[in-house]
Amino acid sequence: MKLFETPAKVIDESRQGEAYYAADNQHNNINHFKKFYIESYGCQMNFSDSEIVASILSENRYGPTRDIEEAHLVLLNTCSIREKAEETIRKRLRTISGLKQGKPDMMIGILGCMAERLKKTLLEEEKLVDLVVGPDAYRDLPRLIAQGEDGEKGLNVLLSREETYADISPVRLESNGVTAFISIMRGCDNMCSFCVVPFTRGRERSRDPFTIVAEAEQLFSKGYREVTLLGQNVDSYFWQNEDQQIRYTFANLLEAVARIHPDLRIRFSTSHPKDMTDEVLETMARYENICNYIHLPVQSGSSRILSLMNRTYDRPWYMDRVEAIRRIVPDCAISSDIIAGFCTETDEDHADTLSMIRWADYSMSYMFMYSERPGTLAARKYADDIPEEVKKNRLNEIIALQNEISRKHNQRDIGKTFKVLIEGDSRKSDNEFKGRNTQNKMVVFPKANGYKPGDYVHVRVESTTSATLIGSIVH
Ligand code: 5AD
Numbered sequence: 001m002k003l004f005e006t007p008a009k010v011i012d013e014s015r016q017g018e019a020y021y022a023a024d025n026q027h028n029n030i031n032h033f034k035k036f037y038i039e040s041y042g043c044q045m046n047f048s049d050s051e052i053v054a055s056i057l058s059e060n061r062y063g064p065t066r067d068i069e070e071a072h073l074v075l076l077n078t079c080s081i082r083e084k085a086e087e088t089i090r091k092r093l094r095t096i097s098g099l100k101q102g103k104p105d106m107m108i109g110i111l112g113c114m115a116e117r118l119k120k121t122l123l124e125e126e127k128l129v130d131l132v133v134g135p136d137a138y139r140d141l142p143r144l145i146a147q148g149e150d151g152e153k154g155l156n157v158l159l160s161r162e163e164t165y166a167d168i169s170p171v172r173l174e175s176n177g178v179t180a181f182i183s184i185m186r187g188c189d190n191m192c193s194f195c196v197v198p199f200t201r202g203r204e205r206s207r208d209p210f211t212i213v214a215e216a217e218q219l220f221s222k223g224y225r226e227v228t229l230l231g232q233n234v235d236s237y238f239w240q241n242e243d244q245q246i247r248y249t250f251a252n253l254l255e256a257v258a259r260i261h262p263d264l265r266i267r268f269s270t271s272h273p274k275d276m277t278d279e280v281l282e283t284m285a286r287y288e289n290i291c292n293y294i295h296l297p298v299q300s301g302s303s304r305i306l307s308l309m310n311r312t313y314d315r316p317w318y319m320d321r322v323e324a325i326r327r328i329v330p331d332c333a334i335s336s337d338i339i340a341g342f343c344t345e346t347d348e349d350h351a352d353t354l355s356m357i358r359w360a361d362y363s364m365s366y367m368f369m370y371s372e373r374p375g376t377l378a379a380r381k382y383a384d385d386i387p388e389e390v391k392k393n394r395l396n397e398i399i400a401l402q403n404e405i406s407r408k409h410n411q412r413d414i415g416k417t418f419k420v421l422i423e424g425d426s427r428k429s430d431n432e433f434k435g436r437n438t439q440n441k442m443v444v445f446p447k448a449n450g451y452k453p454g455d456y457v458h459v460r461v462e463s464t465t466s467a468t469l470i471g472s473i474v475h
């Protein structure tokens, strides 16, 4: 596991390639004749999908292991979002293939977006891969594994319009027992011109809200105190029953989950500026347990570039949405995704991005250089014409500015007291707890008698490091 921490994250590297293991003993022993090992890359949705895969495998006599050497089945749940992500995974695959040479029984499977993007060419290019399974085909894993055991390669990359894995109760992997992800929808219909996701994850579909609420209730009864509702574009969540009498928008869903218990915190990601309604913001304002934090990717501050990106909003529209957040949920933190060096981007467009970062006052951003992805609208229509050096320089300017703003945010927090949900021991010391405040900032503080993970405490901030607030519990 790589650790990569700057005040403003370039990419959330801390979980890339994380090897997963079931959090409860129940899933680590019963009736499991064989072992699987899974590593996850990319977005939170992939990490959440790995928990669905673990559940399907656990029902089929495969138990999880953290030790790749003892695994019969090694799975990589992959990401295609940028070229670099795919390169990292290919490199990892080569190491794993080396392991397989002395172990004829070991099977290697590629899941997720790379499986979907490259389909059977992946079997041809990476000869030691046995299974290639796309994001909508995980129910077919037991059959494909059986096929693999018979020496045949297994491939299923069919995308679905309906699959939401609604009935599958995910096996919580590497969980702290306090926070969990819940997928509320799959796929994406937006067709941002730079993005491969609509091609790898298919059409957007929303999961039955009753199964979402039931999953959150079950987590709460097991001691979990925070759920993050996941979708590529949560604001376009929409579900109706067959006779269309029962309808749920995202605001309705948020409210239903918030009403489970005041001690269950709710977060969500990702919001799309074109769809984020005042109704969602008003629901956030009404419930203390819906966290005051919105990840609202701007991508670029230039209306011209936003139009080429097919984001379907312009700079004034985005600013109006930020103003709505400030008005309706006053102490809400906002974070962003930003792409440097998209096709035709001029110095002026770049300056618009910098001024947007300053104006929106993001607490944090994920920042990337544009990476052309084969098959996307941008790859087909526009030349990737910004030289690497220029992209790099612009990205560095963006990072420097975001770091400065994040530092100011942290400094403003000194002296304030926050309600913090304890998630576990801090990374550096087992004499300290870590947890997050409603604005999603990590807070570290000395342990005090009687408190344990899952408890809420009030912490007064005394100092900050680049990315963390440091304080102590106030009674
Ligand atoms: N190049 C660079 N960044 C990208 N993203 C998506 N596609 C690309 C690409 N081709 C970024 C966007 C998105 C985040 C998940 O990844 O900022 O919001």
Ligand code: SF4
Pocket: 188, 189, 190, 191, 192, 195, 196, 197, 198, 232, 233, 272
């Ligand atoms: Fe990609 Fe745009 Fe969909 Fe996000 S909203 S997954 S950036 S197409």
